Amino acid sequence: MAKADLLIIDDEAQIRKLLSITLQSNGYTVRHASTAKEGLITAATHPPDLIILDLGLPDEDGHTILKKLREWFTNPVIILSVQNSESDVIKALDNGANDYLSKPFRTGELLARIRSALRTSVLEESKPVIICDDLQIDLAERTVKKNDELVKLTATEYALLALFAKNEGKVLTHQYLLRDIWGPGYINQSQYLRVFIAQLRKKIEKDPNRPEIIVTESGIGYRFICKEQ
Amino acid sequence: MAEFFFNKVSKSRQYFLSLLFVCIVSFLCFVFANFIDYKIVAFILLVTVSLIAITFDIFPVLTAAVLSALIWNFFFIPPRFTFHVGSTEDTILFVMYFIIAMVNAVLTNKIKLIEKGAREKEEKSNTVKLYNTLLNSLSHELRTPIATIIAATDNLQTNSSNLTPNDKEELLAEISTASFRLNQQVENLLNMSRLESGFIQPKKDWCDINELVYDAVKRIEENKATQHITINISPNLPVLKLDKVMLEQIIYNLLNNACQYTAPDSMIQLKATYKPHFLEIVIEDNGDGFPEEEIKNVFEKFYRLKTSRTGGTGLGLSIVKGFTEAMGGSVLLQNVSTGGARFTLIIPAESTLLKKTDQWQKRIY
Numbered sequence: 001m002a003k004a005d006l007l008i009i010d011d012e013a014q015i016r017k018l019l020s021i022t023l024q025s026n027g028y029t030v031r032h033a034s035t036a037k038e039g040l041i042t043a044a045t046h047p048p049d050l051i052i053l054d055l056g057l058p059d060e061d062g063h064t065i066l067k068k069l070r071e072w073f074t075n076p077v078i079i080l081s082v083q084n085s086e087s088d089v090i091k092a093l094d095n096g097a098n099d100y101l102s103k104p105f106r107t108g109e110l111l112a113r114i115r116s117a118l119r120t121s122v123l124e125e126s127k128p129v130i131i132c133d134d135l136q137i138d139l140a141e142r143t144v145k146k147n148d149e150l151v152k153l154t155a156t157e158y159a160l161l162a163l164f165a166k167n168e169g170k171v172l173t174h175q176y177l178l179r180d181i182w183g184p185g186y187i188n189q190s191q192y193l194r195v196f197i198a199q200l201r202k203k204i205e206k207d208p209n210r211p212e213i214i215v216t217e218s219g220i221g222y223r224f225i226c227k228e229q
Numbered sequence: 230m231a232e233f234f235f236n237k238v239s240k241s242r243q244y245f246l247s248l249l250f251v252c253i254v255s256f257l258c259f260v261f262a263n264f265i266d267y268k269i270v271a272f273i274l275l276v277t278v279s280l281i282a283i284t285f286d287i288f289p290v291l292t293a294a295v296l297s298a299l300i301w302n303f304f305f306i307p308p309r310f311t312f313h314v315g316s317t318e319d320t321i322l323f324v325m326y327f328i329i330a331m332v333n334a335v336l337t338n339k340i341k342l343i344e345k346g347a348r349e350k351e352e353k354s355n356t357v358k359l360y361n362t363l364l365n366s367l368s369h370e371l372r373t374p375i376a377t378i379i380a381a382t383d384n385l386q387t388n389s390s391n392l393t394p395n396d397k398e399e400l401l402a403e404i405s406t407a408s409f410r411l412n413q414q415v416e417n418l419l420n421m422s423r424l425e426s427g428f429i430q431p432k433k434d435w436c437d438i439n440e441l442v443y444d445a446v447k448r449i450e451e452n453k454a455t456q457h458i459t460i461n462i463s464p465n466l467p468v469l470k471l472d473k474v475m476l477e478q479i480i481y482n483l484l485n486n487a488c489q490y491t492a493p494d495s496m497i498q499l500k501a502t503y504k505p506h507f508l509e510i511v512i513e514d515n516g517d518g519f520p521e522e523e524i525k526n527v528f529e530k531f532y533r534l535k536t537s538r539t540g541g542t543g544l545g546l547s548i549v550k551g552f553t554e555a556m557g558g559s560v561l562l563q564n565v566s567t568g569g570a571r572f573t574l575i576i577p578a579e580s581t582l583l584k585k586t587d588q589w590q591k592r593i594y
Contacts, residue, residue, distance in 0.1 A: 083416065084474070104412055191435035191581040194468045198437050209443045209460075216440055219474055 003027040004049035004118055009039035009065070010080065011058050015103075019052065022107050028114075036060035043073060050118055053097075054080040055088055062088075063095055070096040076117035086219030090173055093220075099171055100220075116169025130165045132213060132226035135204055137165045146204060156181060157200050164214060164224035173221040197222065240286070247281045247293040255300045267305040271326050274301055278330050282337035290338070294330035301326060370414050374407035381407075409451070417544045420478065421530070424551035431472035431556045435581065438466050438501055438508065441473055445480040446499075454488035456514075462501045467580040469508055475552040476576070479560075482545040483512045483572050491516030491569075507558075508578045513571040518564035527562060 006028050008019050016032045023030050031046060033039035036057045043051060051069065055062030062079065069077060076098040081089050089100045098117045101110060128140040136145040139162055144151040153161065159181050164172065177193055178186045186192060201208040215223050238246065254277045258270045265273075274297040282290045302312055306319050314320045381400040384392070392400070423429050439462050446458055480499070487497045491514050500511045519527060519534070526532045528550040531543040549572075553560045558576030565571050 084419070086474075104408070191468045191470075194435045194437040194440075195581075198439065209439065210447070211440075216444060218444065218477070 003029070004114075005029045005031070005046070006050050006052060006114070007039070007043055007046075007048035008032040008052045009034075009036070009042075009057065010052070010054035011035065011056075012054070015054070015080075019110075022110065023114075026111060036065045040065065040068060043069060047073070047075070049075055050114060051075070051077045052080060052114075053077055055085075055092060056082070063091060066092055066095045066097060078113055078117055089220055090175075093171070093173055093176075112169065119169070130168070130226065132165075132168075134206075135213065137161065139165070144204070151203050153200075153203065156196055157203070160196055161200060161204070164222070165226075168224050168226045171217050171221055171223050177221065238285075240289070243285045243289040244292060247285050247289045248296055250281060251277060251293045251297045251300065255297070255304065259304055262305065267301075267307070268322065270305045271301055271322065275326070275329060275333070279333050279337070282334045287334060287338040290334040291331065294327075294334050298323070298327045298330060367414075367418075371411065374410045374414075377407040378404050406453075417548065420548050420552075421544050424548065424555070429551070429555045431475060433470045433472055435468050436471050436473045436476070437468055438462060441477050442480060442499060442501060445477045445484060448481055449484045449488060452485070452488070455493040456488045456491060456495045456497050458484065458497045458499065460499050462499075463503065466501060466503050469503065469578040469580055471508070471576065471578050472556055475556060479549050479552050479574065480510065480512070482549050483574075486545050487512065487514040487516070487570070503578075503580065506577055506579060508574075508576045510574040510576075511571060512574075513565060513569060515565075515567070515569040518568055518570045519562065521564065524562050524564075528560070 003026070006023055008016055008023075008030060010016050010019070010032070011034050013034070016034065020030045020032060031042055031048065033042045036059045039051075039053070039057075051073070053062065053065065053069075057065065066077065066079070077096065079089070079092045079097045079100045081092070081100055081102045083102050085102070089102070092100065099113050101113055128138065130137045130139065134147045136148075138144070142158060142162075144153055144158065144161060160177070163177070163180055174190050174193055175187045178189060182189065182192055197214060198208070201211050201214060205211045205213055212227070213225060215225055217223055251274070254273060258265060258273055262270075278290065278294045278297055281293050299312075302314065302323055303310065306323065307315050314323055381404045385397060385400055389397075442460060442462060446460065449458065484497060484499070487495075491497070495514055495516050497512065497514045500509075500513075502509050523534055527534070528546050529543075530547040532547070533543045550560055553574060553576065556576050558574060561573045561575075563571045563573070
């Protein structure tokens with residue numbers, strides 16, 4: 001099965017090689033570039049289905065490249081960052097990156113990010129019913145069932161869960177969630193988010209202390225992960 | 230203290246202050262000239278110059294010494310109000326005064342220079358010592374996982390045909406563990422340098438302590454520790470405004486420390502409570518505790534217990550202390566009466582009044 005064309009822009013030869021081997025063995029076609037300049041040219045001459053962009057390139061700031069790319073490139077961009085650079089990641093997500101991976105990462109994570117980024121770009125409108133393990137979210141009827149039993153949610157809890165479900169596998173930043181659910185005036189009121197996420201987890205997670213559906217992306221946001229049956 | 234203060238005084242001020250000081254003392258002596266013998270005045274002025282010598286640089290002191298000699302001569306040695314000296318005895322006294330004042334100034338300066346040199350030398354040797362400790366512990370901590378990775382990959386590359394699939398699995402698992410250990414050490418070093426740079430500012434945001442604690446525990450579980458961790462978080466703990474990254478690192482380091490230095494299958498307990506306006510976290514284990522006499526040292530950078538096995542950089546607990554203090558809190562280590570160590574963290578934190586009756590809580594059913 002022919003999978004997507006990917007472009008890796010990273011100055012580290014080892015990372016490029018590792019990513020190439022991993023991605024090619026999973027059926028993707030891979031091109032790579034070691035500088036921002038080369039990356040932008042390659043992206044323009046052979047527009048890929050997805051770009052993996054390292055934020056720390058030697059010749060240009062990652063955020064600038066991202067902005068340049070986003071002037072015309074609409075397919076997903078996944079950025080590679082280093083640990084403890086949450087503010088950089090948030091900035092990149094605001095500038096149009098679809099997702100991020102922080103080094104060091106596991107192969108499973110890498111593939112999951114690529115899959116979900118490609119999926120959301122292919123299929124924008126979501127299915128009316130989303131089934132994750134024992135959880136069933138019916139977006140048309142606005143009902144949530146766990147083990148076939150109706151879960152009682154408040155309006156805000158439901159809105160939050162529906163937003164997550166529509167963005168399955170994708171990282172949603174705190175600010176994005178606050179703006180979307182509570183409104184622009186609430187983007188700094190992250191206490192709402194903390195309280196509601198905790199409540200929601202109590203209702204839908206098997207063990208709210210070890211969440212598997214709404215997972216925390218430390219310092220950045222949350223990610224809805226759906227284990228399909 | 231005085232020295233510290235006056236060292237910061239500019240050169241011109243030093244001249245001004247030392248001359249002023251001599252003038253004031255001379256004036257006082259002049260007022261009481263009828264009650265004090267002029268020879269006593271010489272001693273008073275000598276003491277004055279000595280005091281100036283302790284605090285100021287050599288040249289202002291020498292100037293003050295010359296001035297005081299001239300004042301003494303002019304105002305006090307009979308015949309007064311002339312530079313003429315009456316008796317031979319007084320001439321000898323005046324010359325001796327001059328020599329003593331000068332020698333005094335020069336000697337005091339010499340002592341100061343020697344002290345300064347000794348202090349610098351000590352500071353330098355302390356830095357070298359610290360640096361050596363760091364290099365020793367670091368090279369061990371970094372080399373062990375690197376050696377593991379090199380040996381295991383080499384084995385896989387050159388000896389592949391003799392290895393069973395099970396052997397290969399195990400070697401790969403070793404490589405993975407070693408890589409994570411390396412990564413953790415690098416993180417420790419980065420945290421330490423953040424602390425050392427002094428620019429560390431907590432980034433406060435609202436945190437769900439429950440989530441934060443379990444995130445730290447999850448990282449511990451990834452290290453495959455065999456200890457049993459019990460978590461006891463007060464159910465009505467509010468959402469708190471804290472630096473999540475720092476607090477998670479503190480909890481992780483304390484739990485990791487407990488896992489590394491207690492026997493397999495030991496019990497570790499974590500308790501979190503909130504009393505306005507402080508978060509209290511207690512982490513207790515049932516290991517052997519710390520030697521009482523070393524408790525005061527364990528938070529020092531690179532400090533390792535005397536009985537400690539190899540491994541560890543002595544950075545973990547100093548990062549705990551550094552981060553806790555950066556958040557305005559404190560950390561206390563005690564031995565529990567039943568054995569084992571207890572760390573108590575107290576961190577100031579704002580809480581939110583957000584209640585379940587909030588406007589956002591309307592039910593849709």
